[in-house]
Amino acid sequence: MKRKMDTGSGVKKVPGQRKEGRLTAPSGDPERENFYSFILDNMLVGCHILGFDLRYIYLNKTAELHDRFPAAEVLGRKFADIWPGIESSIVYREIDRCLKERCVTHFENRWFYPDGTDKWFNISIQPIPEGVLVLTF
Numbered sequence: 001m002k003r004k005m006d007t008g009s010g011v012k013k014v015p016g017q018r019k020e021g022r023l024t025a026p027s028g029d030p031e032r033e034n035f036y037s038f039i040l041d042n043m044l045v046g047c048h049i050l051g052f053d054l055r056y057i058y059l060n061k062t063a064e065l066h067d068r069f070p071a072a073e074v075l076g077r078k079f080a081d082i083w084p085g086i087e088s089s090i091v092y093r094e095i096d097r098c099l100k101e102r103c104v105t106h107f108e109n110r111w112f113y114p115d116g117t118d119k120w121f122n123i124s125i126q127p128i129p130e131g132v133l134v135l136t137f
Contacts, residue, residue, distance in 0.1 A: 046121075046136035049128070052099060054079045057130055066121065066136050068113060094125055095132055102127040 040047055046063035050056060055078050059071040067074070067082075074082050079095070086092045094105050104126040112118045124135040 048134040048136070049130060049132070050079055050095065050134065051131040054095070056082070063136065091123065095134065098125045098127055098132050
């Protein structure tokens with residue numbers, strides 16, 4: 001399923017910005033920042049945020065399990081540097097397309113890990129002000 005994101009007045013954007021892997025609330029309210037971070041950090045789906053330069057901005061705990069990398073090792077690094085050869089994959093092409101076209105997409109993908117194991121994921125990608133949100137489940 002692929003569809004264009006409605007950019008009309010009915011679309012609510014995610015408030016705030018990301019800084020060093022944490023959400024910063026527009027109000028600067030630390031309680032609200034902690035609340036947003038708690039929700040994202042504890043989601044049962046993998047939550048990855050990539051910037052327009054394809055650098056990791058955020059990974060939640062589930063994304064760390066899916067990627068098999070701790071967030072501390074990937075934050076600030078480029079997606080292709082973490083996953084050599086990824087540029088030829090459907091995942092990379094769809095992330096790039098969503099960044100450029102600001103569209104939403106959802107698909108299944110068989111992910112191959114460096115150790116030779118693999119796993120199937122549902123992947124949902126959508127544009128956000130910082131770049132793209134990639135959900136894996």
